[in-house]
Amino acid sequence: MDLQPVVDSSEPLTHRGRWFIAAQCVRGESTWVTDHRDQWLENGIPAMQVDRAAEFERRWGGLILPPSLEYDGGPKMLIGSMPRGRVDRVGWFVAGPQRVSTAFAFMIGPAGEFGIDGDRWVPLHASIEGWIESLALAYHAADxxxxxxxxxxxxxxxxxxxxxxxxxxxxxxxxxxxxxxxxxxxxxxxxxxxxxxxxxxxxxxxxxxxxxxxxxxxxx
Incomplete structure (x- = not known):
């Protein structure tokens, strides 16, 4: 995979968040949603849910963040995907694979929340931007x-x-x-x-x- 430095000037992120992405992250190519779209639709996953995952992939797909102290390091890479065998979870999609084997998955909720899904679904931040800002702040504070x-x-x-x-x-x-x-x-x-x-x-x-x-x- 060809990894390149990331420069993202997205408005929802603060200056600190944008600097964190530019200085601490790399981004690889991600076509997961594109490659699996037809299969998901054939399996009964609503088109709107697939479209949300595609938008997530367009903006964040392939982004590799430094590990977080909590949640076993956080997602290994941001990739939009669907929960395996859970076509009933309308509105949710996977935010990316875990770095290690865990008892929970990282998910994006119906309202765009970033959270974990284990014994129950728990939104951690109201958006993926919130997770990135939290991680950026943790690295800033530790420094x-x-x-x-x-x-x-x-x-x-x-x-x-x-x-x-x-x-x-x-x-x-x-x-x-x-x-x-x-x-x-x-x-x-x-x-x-x-x-x-x-x-x-x-x-x-x-x-x-x-x-x-x-x-x-x-x-x-």
């Missing part, structure tokens, strides 16, 4: 924070989130980011909701962001 703390389970309830403001560009649903004067907090509850296991909740506190870190917190 500039003086201290990174990981908190799990019920201890997350003790975080002073009322003193922080939500980071809107990540379009958070089950997973959210919070911005403070000199720190960022990421809260991941998707795995816990997917498998009914509160102990799987995870938060990361990125404290002591320096001047350059603070400049990039807003993403503008």
């Amino acid at each position: 500039y924070a003086q201290q990174i703390s990981t908190i799990r389970g019920d201890a997350i309830d003790e975080l002073p989130l009322s003193d922080f403001e939500p980071v809107t560009e990540v379009c958070g649903l089950a997973d959210t980011w919070w911005r403070g004067p000199d720190s960022l907090i990421a809260v991941y509850t998707g795995g816990a909701e997917c498998f009914g296991a509160p102990r799987l909740r995870v938060a990361r506190v990125y404290a002591g962001l320096d001047e350059w870190g603070l400049r990039g917190m807003s993403g503008s």
